[in-house]
Amino acid sequence: MTTSIPISQTQHFNWQECLWYLNRGFDDCIYQVRAGSVRRAFELEGQQMLVDISYADGSLKLQWLAGLQSTSTINHVHQFVADWFDLERDLTSFYTHLQANKSLAYMADNFKGLRFIGMPDLFESLAWGIIGQQINLSFAYKLKRRLVETYGTSLRYDNEQYWIFPSPANLASLEPAVLRDLQFSQKKAEYLITIAKLFADNAISKPILFALPDFLSRQKLLTDIRGIGVWTANYVLMKSLKENSSIPYGDVGIINALIAHSIISDKKDVKAIDAFYSEFPGWESYLTFYLWRSLAVKPGN
DNA sequence: CTCCAGGTATTTT
DNA sequence: AAAATACATGGA
Structure with a gap:
């Protein structure tokens, strides 16, 4: 099953920048970055689930790889992902501020579309x-x-192990x-x-x-x-x-x-x-x- | 071996 | 109130 989360302000959203930050050289055990997507396991209502998150056509696409979905678990994961990637933000004003600072103006270009990566839990x-x-x-x-x-x-899927925080x-x-x-x-x-x-x-x-x-x-x-x-x-x-x-x-x-x-x-x-x-x-x-x-x-x- | 790390609590001036 | 120090251990 696939579900979709629309992104506001897609002109200031760059999925590859977000994925790159997640995978920037440190080994975080709580998610797994792949080509174009990130996978993360959840435990909700006593049920483990695994979700693959990718981007297409102005929306994040959630592919539910494991675990049964209910309305409430889908809502919970959607809210989690929206928080994780700060999907509701309009960055226009932030980039205006960055461009006003000579030392930092480059960030508005080089990091354009990088959303604040949160830690919802x-x-x-x-x-x-x-x-x-x-x-x-x-x-x-x-x-x-x-x-x-x-x-x-943890849960195992496709010969990989996905960990859930204790x-x-x-x-x-x-x-x-x-x-x-x-x-x-x-x-x-x-x-x-x-x-x-x-x-x-x-x-x-x-x-x-x-x-x-x-x-x-x-x-x-x-x-x-x-x-x-x-x-x-x-x-x-x-x-x-x-x-x-x-x-x-x-x-x-x-x-x-x-x-x-x-x-x-x-x-x-x-x-x-x-x-x-x-x-x-x-x-x-x-x-x-x-x-x-x-x-x-x-x-x- | 030395110095520094995505600091904080405790002890000493 | 401000400054010094212990904590712990990997990495450069």
């Missing part, structure tokens, strides 16, 4: 934020894969020692298990965060949790809750990108960073994402 997003703190990304992706392949579930309940009962064995630091092991318990107890969820009145109250709920500082909170708010103006302060990738573009010269110059971001009101998250994109080297770029 809040638990996965928080776990990934914790894992990624203060270690290089290659190692972070290895830790994620070990976690997923040890405590997640549920909070599966991690909530763990002892830190077993994550230490996967080479998590003691602190990260404790943070992750604590957060899994919060999810399992429904003390945190997307609806709970969305019910709060503003960005700062959502940020505070997150940073009150041990192991979540401003960087992780803002990262999650932009990757999972689609906050438009969230800046992961302290992010070494942002700092390196700004230095590489000669926008700042001192990594501690927070004022210069804020002044720079103030040129992009409402687009701070997108700008951050494009700065990260600029750090990845594309052959021929």
Whole structure:
């Protein structure tokens, strides 16, 4: 079976750019990029399913390779994919802002049509934020894969294995020692298990965060949790809750990108960073994402 | 061997 | 309030 998700503003949508970002040189175990499509497994209503996502004629095409579909699971996956690839956005204003900055104008051409790649699953997003703190990304992706392949579930299709991120309940009962064995630091092991318990107890969820009145109250709920500082909170708010103006302060990738573009010269110059971001009101998250994109080297770029 | 990684909590000035 | 330090370990 195939279902279809129409894309608004197709003049600012480039599927190959999105796929390239997904496959930019890191090994994310939670999806599989192929020629022209990406495959991802889901577990919904106790049922595993596998979906192949490709692009044609102004729409994303979802081919349901495994698992029975119901109206509710189709709706859930459609919403997930729309969030994942930020399909509702109109980027016209963002590109106008980029073009106004001499150092960044090239991005409006080179990265044209690249949508903000989100992380719709809040638990996965928080776990990934914790894992990624203060270690290089290659190692972070290895830790994620070990976690997923040890405590997640998977399905097999066409001789390939597709992994599903472990549920909070599966991690909530763990002892830190077993994550230490996967080479998590003691602190990260404790943070992750604590957060899994919060999810399992429904003390945190997307609806709970969305019910709060503003960005700062959502940020505070997150940073009150041990192991979540401003960087992780803002990262999650932009990757999972689609906050438009969230800046992961302290992010070494942002700092390196700004230095590489000669926008700042001192990594501690927070004022210069804020002044720079103030040129992009409402687009701070997108700008951050494009700065990260600029750090990845594309052959021929 | 040294320094740095998509930081955070804790301790010390 | 601001600055220094421990945490942990792979990669360059």
